[in-house]
Amino acid sequence: MxxxxxxxxxxxxxxxxxxxxxxxxxxxxxxxxxxxxxxxxxxxxxxxxxxxxxxxxxxxxxxxxxxxxxxxxxxxxxxxxxxxxxxxxxxxxxxxxxxxxxxxxxxxxxxxxxxxxxxxxxxxxxxxxxxxxxxxxxxxxxxxxxxxxxxxxxxxxxxxxLIGRRSAEERVAAFLVAMRERWARIKGPSVTIQLPMQRIDMADYLGLTIETVSRTLTKLARDGVILIVPEAVRVLDEKKLLSIARA
Amino acid sequence: MxxxxxxxxxxxxxxxxxxxxxxxxxxxxxxxxxxxxxxxxxxxxxxxxxxxxxxxxxxxxxxxxxxxxxxxxxxxxxxxxxxxxxxxxxxxxxxxxxxxxxxxxxxxxxxxxxxxxxxxxxxxxxxxxxxxxxxxxxxxxxxxxxxxxxxxxxxxxxxxxLIGRRSAEERVAAFLVAMRERWARIKGPSVTIQLPMQRIDMADYLGLTIETVSRTLTKLARDGVILIVPEAVRVLDEKKLLSIARA
DNA sequence: CGGCGTCCTTGTTTTGGATCAAACGCTGGT
DNA sequence: ACCAGCGTTTGATCCAAAACAAGGACGCCG
Incomplete structure:
Protein backbone atom coordinates (compact mmCIF):
# COMPACT_ATOMS: atom_id res chain seq x y z
CA MET A 1 0.00 0.00 0.00
CA LEU A 162 -17.80 22.91 20.57
CA ILE A 163 -14.54 21.54 21.96
CA GLY A 164 -14.45 23.71 25.06
CA ARG A 165 -17.96 23.41 26.31
CA ARG A 166 -19.90 20.55 24.76
CA SER A 167 -20.20 16.83 25.51
CA ALA A 168 -18.90 14.00 23.35
CA GLU A 169 -22.37 13.24 22.00
CA GLU A 170 -23.00 16.89 21.14
CA ARG A 171 -19.65 17.14 19.40
CA VAL A 172 -20.21 14.06 17.27
CA ALA A 173 -23.75 15.09 16.35
CA ALA A 174 -22.61 18.60 15.45
CA PHE A 175 -19.85 17.14 13.32
CA LEU A 176 -22.28 14.94 11.42
CA VAL A 177 -24.63 17.84 10.79
CA ALA A 178 -21.77 20.06 9.63
CA MET A 179 -20.49 17.37 7.27
CA ARG A 180 -23.93 16.85 5.86
CA GLU A 181 -24.28 20.56 5.15
CA ARG A 182 -20.90 20.74 3.48
CA TRP A 183 -21.59 17.77 1.23
CA ALA A 184 -25.00 19.22 0.43
CA ARG A 185 -23.35 22.32 -1.02
CA ILE A 186 -21.06 20.22 -3.16
CA LYS A 187 -23.26 17.32 -4.24
CA GLY A 188 -26.75 18.29 -3.18
CA PRO A 189 -28.71 17.10 -0.15
CA SER A 190 -28.64 13.46 0.93
CA VAL A 191 -29.62 11.39 3.97
CA THR A 192 -26.28 9.62 3.66
CA ILE A 193 -23.41 11.57 5.16
CA GLN A 194 -20.12 10.56 3.59
CA LEU A 195 -17.32 10.23 6.14
CA PRO A 196 -14.14 9.52 4.18
CA MET A 197 -11.92 10.25 7.17
CA GLN A 198 -11.08 7.65 9.82
CA ARG A 199 -12.40 7.60 13.35
CA ILE A 200 -9.08 8.91 14.57
CA ASP A 201 -9.45 11.98 12.37
CA MET A 202 -12.88 12.71 13.77
CA ALA A 203 -11.46 12.19 17.25
CA ASP A 204 -8.57 14.57 16.68
CA TYR A 205 -10.95 17.12 15.20
CA LEU A 206 -13.40 16.93 18.08
CA GLY A 207 -10.88 16.72 20.92
CA LEU A 208 -11.91 13.15 21.76
CA THR A 209 -10.41 9.67 21.49
CA ILE A 210 -11.14 7.14 18.79
CA GLU A 211 -12.97 4.92 21.29
CA THR A 212 -15.24 7.72 22.44
CA VAL A 213 -16.13 8.60 18.84
CA SER A 214 -16.88 4.96 18.10
CA ARG A 215 -18.98 4.52 21.23
CA THR A 216 -20.87 7.73 20.60
CA LEU A 217 -21.70 6.73 17.03
CA THR A 218 -22.82 3.33 18.31
CA LYS A 219 -25.02 5.04 20.86
CA LEU A 220 -26.58 7.31 18.23
CA ALA A 221 -27.22 4.22 16.11
CA ARG A 222 -28.70 2.34 19.10
CA ASP A 223 -30.98 5.32 19.75
CA GLY A 224 -32.21 5.15 16.16
CA VAL A 225 -30.72 8.49 15.17
CA ILE A 226 -28.33 7.18 12.54
CA LEU A 227 -27.37 3.99 10.74
CA ILE A 228 -23.65 3.30 10.51
CA VAL A 229 -22.49 2.15 7.09
CA PRO A 230 -18.93 1.90 5.71
CA GLU A 231 -17.43 5.35 5.04
CA ALA A 232 -20.70 7.02 5.93
CA VAL A 233 -23.73 7.23 8.20
CA ARG A 234 -27.33 7.40 7.16
CA VAL A 235 -29.58 9.85 9.00
CA LEU A 236 -32.68 8.13 10.35
CA ASP A 237 -33.99 10.76 12.75
CA GLU A 238 -33.02 14.18 11.49
CA LYS A 239 -34.95 16.06 14.16
CA LYS A 240 -33.23 14.23 16.97
CA LEU A 241 -29.81 14.60 15.38
CA LEU A 242 -30.32 18.33 15.01
CA SER A 243 -31.60 18.71 18.56
CA ILE A 244 -28.44 17.08 19.89
CA ALA A 245 -26.19 19.05 17.56
CA ARG A 246 -27.70 22.49 18.08
CA ALA A 247 -26.35 24.62 20.88
CA MET B 1 -22.15 48.59 42.52
CA LEU B 162 -4.96 24.16 23.45
CA ILE B 163 -8.52 23.31 24.41
CA GLY B 164 -8.76 20.10 22.43
CA ARG B 165 -5.50 18.42 23.27
CA ARG B 166 -3.77 19.90 26.30
CA SER B 167 -4.06 19.38 30.05
CA ALA B 168 -5.40 21.88 32.55
CA GLU B 169 -1.92 22.82 33.71
CA GLU B 170 -0.71 23.34 30.14
CA ARG B 171 -3.73 25.47 29.34
CA VAL B 172 -3.27 27.74 32.34
CA ALA B 173 0.46 28.11 31.78
CA ALA B 174 -0.07 28.90 28.09
CA PHE B 175 -2.69 31.47 29.03
CA LEU B 176 -0.33 33.18 31.46
CA VAL B 177 2.45 33.29 28.87
CA ALA B 178 0.09 34.65 26.23
CA MET B 179 -1.20 37.35 28.58
CA ARG B 180 2.32 38.34 29.50
CA GLU B 181 3.25 38.73 25.85
CA ARG B 182 0.17 40.80 25.12
CA TRP B 183 0.79 43.16 28.03
CA ALA B 184 4.43 43.39 27.04
CA ARG B 185 3.42 44.82 23.65
CA ILE B 186 1.20 47.38 25.31
CA LYS B 187 3.14 48.37 28.42
CA GLY B 188 6.55 46.79 27.99
CA PRO B 189 7.89 43.61 29.61
CA SER B 190 7.21 42.81 33.26
CA VAL B 191 7.48 39.83 35.58
CA THR B 192 4.00 40.70 36.85
CA ILE B 193 1.22 39.45 34.61
CA GLN B 194 -1.92 41.51 35.08
CA LEU B 195 -5.07 39.37 35.17
CA PRO B 196 -8.00 41.79 35.32
CA MET B 197 -10.50 39.06 34.44
CA GLN B 198 -12.05 36.75 37.03
CA ARG B 199 -11.25 33.08 37.44
CA ILE B 200 -14.49 32.19 35.75
CA ASP B 201 -13.43 34.12 32.66
CA MET B 202 -10.17 32.23 32.47
CA ALA B 203 -12.10 29.00 32.98
CA ASP B 204 -14.56 29.80 30.20
CA TYR B 205 -11.68 30.78 27.93
CA LEU B 206 -9.70 27.61 28.61
CA GLY B 207 -12.59 25.15 28.61
CA LEU B 208 -12.16 24.43 32.33
CA THR B 209 -14.04 25.12 35.55
CA ILE B 210 -13.29 27.86 37.99
CA GLU B 211 -12.13 25.31 40.58
CA THR B 212 -9.67 23.70 38.20
CA VAL B 213 -8.21 27.08 37.26
CA SER B 214 -7.86 27.99 40.92
CA ARG B 215 -6.27 24.66 41.81
CA THR B 216 -3.90 24.80 38.87
CA LEU B 217 -2.73 28.29 39.78
CA THR B 218 -2.26 27.12 43.36
CA LYS B 219 -0.22 24.18 42.13
CA LEU B 220 1.96 26.43 39.96
CA ALA B 221 2.49 28.66 42.99
CA ARG B 222 3.28 25.64 45.20
CA ASP B 223 5.83 24.51 42.62
CA GLY B 224 7.51 27.91 42.77
CA VAL B 225 6.62 28.83 39.19
CA ILE B 226 4.46 31.84 40.02
CA LEU B 227 3.35 33.96 42.95
CA ILE B 228 -0.36 34.72 43.10
CA VAL B 229 -1.17 38.34 43.89
CA PRO B 230 -4.52 40.17 43.60
CA GLU B 231 -5.45 40.79 39.95
CA ALA B 232 -2.15 39.37 38.78
CA VAL B 233 0.53 36.72 39.11
CA ARG B 234 4.25 37.27 39.37
CA VAL B 235 6.52 34.98 37.36
CA LEU B 236 9.16 33.37 39.56
CA ASP B 237 10.44 30.63 37.28
CA GLU B 238 10.13 31.76 33.69
CA LYS B 239 11.90 28.76 32.23
CA LYS B 240 9.58 26.32 33.96
CA LEU B 241 6.48 28.30 33.03
CA LEU B 242 7.51 28.34 29.39
CA SER B 243 8.33 24.65 29.38
CA ILE B 244 4.83 23.86 30.62
CA ALA B 245 3.20 26.31 28.24
CA ARG B 246 5.06 25.39 25.07
CA ALA B 247 3.61 22.66 22.91
C1' DC C 1 -18.30 48.11 63.23
C1' DG C 2 -21.01 44.22 61.48
C1' DG C 3 -23.45 41.82 57.99
C1' DC C 4 -23.75 40.52 53.23
C1' DG C 5 -22.56 39.48 48.73
C1' DT C 6 -18.68 38.19 45.67
C1' DC C 7 -14.91 35.86 44.46
C1' DC C 8 -11.48 32.66 45.45
C1' DT C 9 -9.63 28.66 47.55
C1' DT C 10 -9.71 24.13 49.37
C1' DG C 11 -11.77 19.52 50.49
C1' DT C 12 -14.65 15.53 48.94
C1' DT C 13 -17.17 12.88 45.81
C1' DT C 14 -18.55 11.78 41.26
C1' DT C 15 -18.23 11.07 36.47
C1' DG C 16 -17.34 11.47 31.50
C1' DG C 17 -14.11 10.31 28.81
C1' DA C 18 -9.30 8.35 28.61
C1' DT C 19 -6.68 4.40 28.83
C1' DC C 20 -5.81 -0.35 28.62
C1' DA C 21 -7.17 -4.70 26.60
C1' DA C 22 -9.24 -7.85 23.46
C1' DA C 23 -11.89 -9.44 19.82
C1' DC C 24 -14.11 -8.54 15.33
C1' DG C 25 -14.32 -7.82 10.39
C1' DC C 26 -12.52 -6.21 6.27
C1' DT C 27 -9.03 -6.30 2.59
C1' DG C 28 -5.08 -7.56 0.23
C1' DG C 29 -1.46 -10.79 -0.44
C1' DT C 30 0.31 -15.43 -0.89
C1' DA D 1 -8.75 -20.53 1.31
C1' DC D 2 -5.92 -18.80 4.77
C1' DC D 3 -3.42 -15.47 7.08
C1' DA D 4 -1.64 -10.81 8.36
C1' DG D 5 -2.47 -6.16 9.15
C1' DC D 6 -5.31 -2.44 9.95
C1' DG D 7 -9.29 -0.02 11.46
C1' DT D 8 -13.23 -0.41 14.34
C1' DT D 9 -15.99 -1.89 18.01
C1' DT D 10 -16.73 -3.40 22.60
C1' DG D 11 -15.45 -4.32 27.41
C1' DA D 12 -13.03 -3.26 31.86
C1' DT D 13 -10.59 -0.11 34.57
C1' DC D 14 -8.65 4.28 35.68
C1' DC D 15 -8.16 9.09 36.29
C1' DA D 16 -8.28 14.16 35.42
C1' DA D 17 -11.36 17.33 35.77
C1' DA D 18 -16.24 18.32 36.96
C1' DA D 19 -19.54 18.79 40.41
C1' DC D 20 -20.73 19.46 44.91
C1' DA D 21 -19.75 21.53 49.34
C1' DA D 22 -17.79 24.51 52.72
C1' DG D 23 -14.75 27.94 54.38
C1' DG D 24 -12.09 32.15 53.95
C1' DA D 25 -11.01 36.95 52.39
C1' DC D 26 -12.19 41.01 50.83
C1' DG D 27 -14.90 45.18 49.87
C1' DC D 28 -19.11 47.68 50.29
C1' DC D 29 -22.82 49.71 52.59
C1' DG D 30 -25.84 50.69 56.26
Missing part, protein backbone atom coordinates in the same frame (compact mmCIF):
# COMPACT_ATOMS: atom_id res chain seq x y z
CA UNK A 2 2.21 2.83 -1.23
CA UNK A 3 1.45 6.48 -1.63
CA UNK A 4 0.56 7.79 -5.02
CA UNK A 5 2.14 11.17 -5.44
CA UNK A 6 1.92 12.58 -8.89
CA UNK A 7 3.20 16.11 -9.24
CA UNK A 8 2.95 17.49 -12.73
CA UNK A 9 5.69 19.90 -13.68
CA UNK A 10 4.96 23.64 -13.51
CA UNK A 11 2.56 24.88 -16.17
CA UNK A 12 2.10 21.31 -17.34
CA UNK A 13 -0.99 19.86 -18.90
CA UNK A 14 -3.94 19.72 -16.56
CA UNK A 15 -5.49 16.60 -15.18
CA UNK A 16 -8.43 17.08 -17.50
CA UNK A 17 -6.14 17.00 -20.53
CA UNK A 18 -5.93 20.68 -21.37
CA UNK A 19 -2.61 22.05 -22.44
CA UNK A 20 -0.48 24.68 -20.67
CA UNK A 21 -1.68 27.51 -22.89
CA UNK A 22 -5.21 27.03 -21.62
CA UNK A 23 -5.16 28.34 -18.14
CA UNK A 24 -7.78 26.22 -16.40
CA UNK A 25 -9.32 22.84 -16.45
CA UNK A 26 -13.06 22.98 -15.88
CA UNK A 27 -12.78 21.47 -12.45
CA UNK A 28 -10.36 24.12 -11.24
CA UNK A 29 -12.26 26.93 -12.85
CA UNK A 30 -15.53 25.87 -11.35
CA UNK A 31 -14.06 25.38 -7.90
CA UNK A 32 -12.01 28.53 -7.96
CA UNK A 33 -15.08 30.50 -8.88
CA UNK A 34 -16.62 29.45 -5.62
CA UNK A 35 -14.20 31.78 -3.88
CA UNK A 36 -13.23 34.17 -6.63
CA UNK A 37 -16.74 35.04 -7.70
CA UNK A 38 -15.89 38.74 -7.64
CA UNK A 39 -13.51 38.24 -10.57
CA UNK A 40 -13.99 36.82 -14.01
CA UNK A 41 -12.31 33.45 -14.50
CA UNK A 42 -9.68 35.00 -16.76
CA UNK A 43 -8.51 37.20 -13.95
CA UNK A 44 -7.47 34.28 -11.75
CA UNK A 45 -3.76 33.71 -11.26
CA UNK A 46 -2.08 31.26 -13.57
CA UNK A 47 -2.20 27.68 -12.40
CA UNK A 48 1.13 26.10 -11.54
CA UNK A 49 0.38 22.40 -11.07
CA UNK A 50 -2.33 19.93 -10.58
CA UNK A 51 -1.39 17.75 -7.65
CA UNK A 52 -2.87 14.34 -6.85
CA UNK A 53 -2.44 12.67 -3.50
CA UNK A 54 -3.65 9.45 -1.96
CA UNK A 55 -3.71 8.90 1.76
CA UNK A 56 -1.30 6.13 2.56
CA UNK A 57 1.89 6.35 4.54
CA UNK A 58 2.29 9.90 5.74
CA UNK A 59 4.40 10.95 2.78
CA UNK A 60 1.46 12.76 1.28
CA UNK A 61 1.76 15.76 3.56
CA UNK A 62 1.84 18.69 1.17
CA UNK A 63 1.70 21.53 3.68
CA UNK A 64 4.17 21.38 6.55
CA UNK A 65 3.57 23.53 9.59
CA UNK A 66 6.33 26.10 10.00
CA UNK A 67 7.66 25.84 6.48
CA UNK A 68 7.80 28.81 4.13
CA UNK A 69 4.44 29.28 2.47
CA UNK A 70 5.17 29.09 -1.24
CA UNK A 71 1.88 27.82 -2.58
CA UNK A 72 -1.83 28.34 -2.34
CA UNK A 73 -3.96 25.28 -2.99
CA UNK A 74 -7.51 24.77 -4.07
CA UNK A 75 -9.10 21.36 -3.49
CA UNK A 76 -10.94 19.99 -6.51
CA UNK A 77 -11.45 16.38 -5.43
CA UNK A 78 -11.40 14.55 -2.13
CA UNK A 79 -10.94 15.67 1.45
CA UNK A 80 -7.87 17.18 3.08
CA UNK A 81 -7.15 17.34 6.78
CA UNK A 82 -5.46 20.39 8.30
CA UNK A 83 -3.76 19.81 11.62
CA UNK A 84 -1.34 20.96 14.23
CA UNK A 85 1.00 18.57 15.99
CA UNK A 86 2.35 18.99 19.49
CA UNK A 87 5.95 17.97 20.13
CA UNK A 88 4.83 14.77 21.89
CA UNK A 89 2.66 13.64 18.98
CA UNK A 90 -0.74 14.84 20.17
CA UNK A 91 -2.64 16.10 17.16
CA UNK A 92 -5.44 18.59 16.72
CA UNK A 93 -7.20 18.61 13.38
CA UNK A 94 -8.25 22.21 12.85
CA UNK A 95 -10.39 21.54 9.81
CA UNK A 96 -11.21 19.46 6.77
CA UNK A 97 -10.90 21.03 3.33
CA UNK A 98 -13.30 19.81 0.70
CA UNK A 99 -13.78 20.52 -3.00
CA UNK A 100 -13.96 24.28 -3.48
CA UNK A 101 -11.94 25.11 -0.40
CA UNK A 102 -8.67 27.02 -0.50
CA UNK A 103 -5.62 26.32 1.65
CA UNK A 104 -2.81 28.64 2.62
CA UNK A 105 -4.60 31.90 1.91
CA UNK A 106 -3.27 33.54 5.04
CA UNK A 107 -0.65 35.64 3.20
CA UNK A 108 1.71 34.77 6.01
CA UNK A 109 5.28 33.80 5.39
CA UNK A 110 4.92 30.43 7.04
CA UNK A 111 2.19 27.85 7.17
CA UNK A 112 0.52 27.63 10.55
CA UNK A 113 -0.56 24.02 10.11
CA UNK A 114 0.16 20.85 8.19
CA UNK A 115 -2.13 19.31 5.60
CA UNK A 116 -2.45 15.90 4.02
CA UNK A 117 -4.91 13.75 2.15
CA UNK A 118 -7.76 11.91 3.83
CA UNK A 119 -8.66 10.01 0.67
CA UNK A 120 -7.82 10.49 -3.00
CA UNK A 121 -7.29 14.18 -3.44
CA UNK A 122 -6.74 16.50 -6.37
CA UNK A 123 -5.50 20.02 -5.81
CA UNK A 124 -4.69 23.04 -7.93
CA UNK A 125 -1.47 24.63 -6.84
CA UNK A 126 -0.84 28.34 -7.35
CA UNK A 127 2.34 30.23 -6.70
CA UNK A 128 1.86 32.34 -3.64
CA UNK A 129 3.63 35.32 -5.21
CA UNK A 130 1.21 35.27 -8.11
CA UNK A 131 -1.58 35.22 -5.59
CA UNK A 132 0.00 38.09 -3.66
CA UNK A 133 0.37 40.14 -6.81
CA UNK A 134 -3.17 39.48 -7.85
CA UNK A 135 -4.37 40.48 -4.42
CA UNK A 136 -2.45 43.74 -4.62
CA UNK A 137 -3.77 44.48 -8.08
CA UNK A 138 -7.43 43.52 -7.60
CA UNK A 139 -9.18 44.93 -4.55
CA UNK A 140 -12.30 42.92 -5.35
CA UNK A 141 -10.31 39.76 -5.09
CA UNK A 142 -8.80 40.82 -1.79
CA UNK A 143 -12.22 41.63 -0.46
CA UNK A 144 -13.44 38.17 -1.41
CA UNK A 145 -10.41 36.66 0.26
CA UNK A 146 -11.05 38.65 3.39
CA UNK A 147 -14.63 37.48 3.54
CA UNK A 148 -13.37 33.96 3.16
CA UNK A 149 -10.89 34.42 6.01
CA UNK A 150 -13.46 35.93 8.35
CA UNK A 151 -15.81 33.07 7.59
CA UNK A 152 -13.04 30.67 8.56
CA UNK A 153 -12.63 32.64 11.75
CA UNK A 154 -16.31 32.27 12.58
CA UNK A 155 -16.05 28.52 12.01
CA UNK A 156 -12.96 28.35 14.21
CA UNK A 157 -14.73 30.18 17.02
CA UNK A 158 -17.67 27.81 16.79
CA UNK A 159 -15.29 24.87 16.92
CA UNK A 160 -13.67 26.35 20.02
CA UNK A 161 -17.05 26.45 21.68
CA UNK B 2 -23.89 49.89 39.44
CA UNK B 3 -22.73 49.94 35.86
CA UNK B 4 -21.18 53.07 34.52
CA UNK B 5 -22.32 53.45 30.95
CA UNK B 6 -21.48 56.73 29.39
CA UNK B 7 -22.30 56.99 25.74
CA UNK B 8 -21.41 60.31 24.21
CA UNK B 9 -23.65 61.41 21.38
CA UNK B 10 -22.43 60.90 17.81
CA UNK B 11 -19.52 63.10 16.86
CA UNK B 12 -19.38 64.40 20.42
CA UNK B 13 -16.30 65.59 22.23
CA UNK B 14 -13.75 62.89 22.88
CA UNK B 15 -12.81 61.50 26.24
CA UNK B 16 -9.56 63.44 26.08
CA UNK B 17 -11.45 66.72 25.75
CA UNK B 18 -11.11 67.34 22.03
CA UNK B 19 -14.04 68.77 20.20
CA UNK B 20 -16.07 67.11 17.40
CA UNK B 21 -14.23 68.96 14.65
CA UNK B 22 -11.00 67.28 15.60
CA UNK B 23 -11.29 63.74 14.47
CA UNK B 24 -9.20 61.83 16.99
CA UNK B 25 -8.12 61.93 20.56
CA UNK B 26 -4.51 60.88 20.96
CA UNK B 27 -5.46 57.62 22.57
CA UNK B 28 -7.67 56.58 19.67
CA UNK B 29 -5.20 57.73 17.10
CA UNK B 30 -2.35 55.86 18.67
CA UNK B 31 -4.36 52.68 19.09
CA UNK B 32 -5.92 52.80 15.69
CA UNK B 33 -2.52 53.18 14.15
CA UNK B 34 -1.61 49.81 15.57
CA UNK B 35 -3.91 48.25 12.99
CA UNK B 36 -4.14 50.92 10.35
CA UNK B 37 -0.42 51.47 9.93
CA UNK B 38 -0.77 51.21 6.16
CA UNK B 39 -2.76 54.46 6.13
CA UNK B 40 -1.98 57.90 7.39
CA UNK B 41 -3.99 58.85 10.50
CA UNK B 42 -6.05 61.35 8.50
CA UNK B 43 -7.33 58.55 6.32
CA UNK B 44 -9.04 56.74 9.16
CA UNK B 45 -12.84 56.79 9.23
CA UNK B 46 -14.50 59.45 11.30
CA UNK B 47 -15.02 58.51 14.89
CA UNK B 48 -18.60 58.19 16.04
CA UNK B 49 -18.45 57.88 19.81
CA UNK B 50 -16.19 57.21 22.67
CA UNK B 51 -17.80 54.57 24.84
CA UNK B 52 -16.92 53.82 28.44
CA UNK B 53 -18.04 50.68 30.20
CA UNK B 54 -17.47 49.21 33.61
CA UNK B 55 -18.01 45.56 34.35
CA UNK B 56 -20.83 45.32 36.80
CA UNK B 57 -24.23 43.83 36.26
CA UNK B 58 -24.36 42.43 32.76
CA UNK B 59 -25.83 45.57 31.26
CA UNK B 60 -22.49 46.49 29.79
CA UNK B 61 -22.73 44.06 26.91
CA UNK B 62 -22.10 46.24 23.88
CA UNK B 63 -21.93 43.54 21.23
CA UNK B 64 -24.77 41.02 21.18
CA UNK B 65 -24.33 37.78 19.28
CA UNK B 66 -26.76 37.57 16.38
CA UNK B 67 -27.60 41.25 16.27
CA UNK B 68 -27.01 43.39 13.20
CA UNK B 69 -23.42 44.56 13.10
CA UNK B 70 -23.63 48.34 13.02
CA UNK B 71 -20.39 49.32 14.66
CA UNK B 72 -16.72 48.55 14.69
CA UNK B 73 -14.94 49.15 17.98
CA UNK B 74 -11.37 49.78 18.92
CA UNK B 75 -10.34 49.22 22.53
CA UNK B 76 -8.31 52.06 24.00
CA UNK B 77 -8.41 51.17 27.69
CA UNK B 78 -9.18 48.03 29.65
CA UNK B 79 -9.99 44.48 28.67
CA UNK B 80 -13.04 43.18 26.81
CA UNK B 81 -14.22 39.59 26.75
CA UNK B 82 -15.70 38.10 23.59
CA UNK B 83 -17.89 35.08 24.09
CA UNK B 84 -20.48 32.72 22.76
CA UNK B 85 -23.35 31.45 24.89
CA UNK B 86 -25.11 28.12 24.47
CA UNK B 87 -28.83 28.05 25.03
CA UNK B 88 -28.40 26.37 28.43
CA UNK B 89 -26.02 29.02 29.70
CA UNK B 90 -22.70 27.33 29.03
CA UNK B 91 -20.25 29.98 27.89
CA UNK B 92 -17.12 29.88 25.79
CA UNK B 93 -14.93 32.96 25.84
CA UNK B 94 -13.35 33.09 22.40
CA UNK B 95 -10.93 35.87 23.21
CA UNK B 96 -9.96 38.92 25.21
CA UNK B 97 -9.58 42.24 23.45
CA UNK B 98 -7.02 44.63 24.86
CA UNK B 99 -5.93 48.17 24.03
CA UNK B 100 -5.19 48.39 20.32
CA UNK B 101 -7.49 45.54 19.37
CA UNK B 102 -10.43 45.94 17.02
CA UNK B 103 -13.81 44.26 17.40
CA UNK B 104 -16.41 43.51 14.77
CA UNK B 105 -14.13 43.75 11.77
CA UNK B 106 -15.66 40.73 10.10
CA UNK B 107 -17.69 42.74 7.59
CA UNK B 108 -20.50 40.32 8.25
CA UNK B 109 -24.05 41.47 8.69
CA UNK B 110 -24.37 40.01 12.15
CA UNK B 111 -22.06 39.71 15.09
CA UNK B 112 -20.93 36.16 15.71
CA UNK B 113 -20.28 36.69 19.41
CA UNK B 114 -21.12 38.92 22.34
CA UNK B 115 -18.73 41.28 24.05
CA UNK B 116 -18.65 43.04 27.38
CA UNK B 117 -16.25 44.70 29.76
CA UNK B 118 -13.92 42.79 32.06
CA UNK B 119 -12.86 45.93 33.90
CA UNK B 120 -13.10 49.63 33.12
CA UNK B 121 -13.07 49.88 29.38
CA UNK B 122 -12.92 52.69 26.86
CA UNK B 123 -13.72 52.07 23.25
CA UNK B 124 -13.82 54.08 20.05
CA UNK B 125 -16.93 53.31 18.07
CA UNK B 126 -16.97 53.63 14.29
CA UNK B 127 -19.94 53.30 12.01
CA UNK B 128 -19.60 50.06 10.15
CA UNK B 129 -20.71 51.63 6.86
CA UNK B 130 -17.93 54.21 7.12
CA UNK B 131 -15.55 51.35 7.70
CA UNK B 132 -16.97 49.47 4.74
CA UNK B 133 -16.62 52.48 2.48
CA UNK B 134 -13.08 53.10 3.60
CA UNK B 135 -12.25 49.46 2.96
CA UNK B 136 -13.67 49.70 -0.54
CA UNK B 137 -11.79 52.90 -1.26
CA UNK B 138 -8.40 52.00 0.22
CA UNK B 139 -6.92 48.64 -0.74
CA UNK B 140 -4.01 49.14 1.64
CA UNK B 141 -6.42 49.38 4.48
CA UNK B 142 -8.24 46.25 3.39
CA UNK B 143 -4.97 44.41 3.15
CA UNK B 144 -4.09 45.43 6.69
CA UNK B 145 -7.51 44.29 7.82
CA UNK B 146 -7.07 40.97 6.10
CA UNK B 147 -3.74 40.41 7.77
CA UNK B 148 -5.39 41.21 11.06
CA UNK B 149 -8.17 38.69 10.40
CA UNK B 150 -5.80 35.92 9.38
CA UNK B 151 -3.75 36.56 12.49
CA UNK B 152 -6.94 36.14 14.51
CA UNK B 153 -7.53 32.90 12.67
CA UNK B 154 -4.08 31.60 13.58
CA UNK B 155 -4.75 32.46 17.22
CA UNK B 156 -8.12 30.71 17.08
CA UNK B 157 -6.53 27.57 15.65
CA UNK B 158 -3.92 27.57 18.37
CA UNK B 159 -6.64 27.97 20.97
CA UNK B 160 -8.49 25.00 19.44
CA UNK B 161 -5.38 22.91 19.90
Missing amino acids: TATIELTSPKAAHACGRQPGENYCDSCKVRSLAVCAALGPDELPELDDIVHHTRADGKTTFIHQGETAESVFSVTEGVVRLYKLLSDGRRQIIGFAMPGDFLGLALHNRYGFSADAVDDVALCRFDRRDFDNLVTAKPHFLRRLHEFATHELVIAQEQMT | TATIELTSPKAAHACGRQPGENYCDSCKVRSLAVCAALGPDELPELDDIVHHTRADGKTTFIHQGETAESVFSVTEGVVRLYKLLSDGRRQIIGFAMPGDFLGLALHNRYGFSADAVDDVALCRFDRRDFDNLVTAKPHFLRRLHEFATHELVIAQEQMT
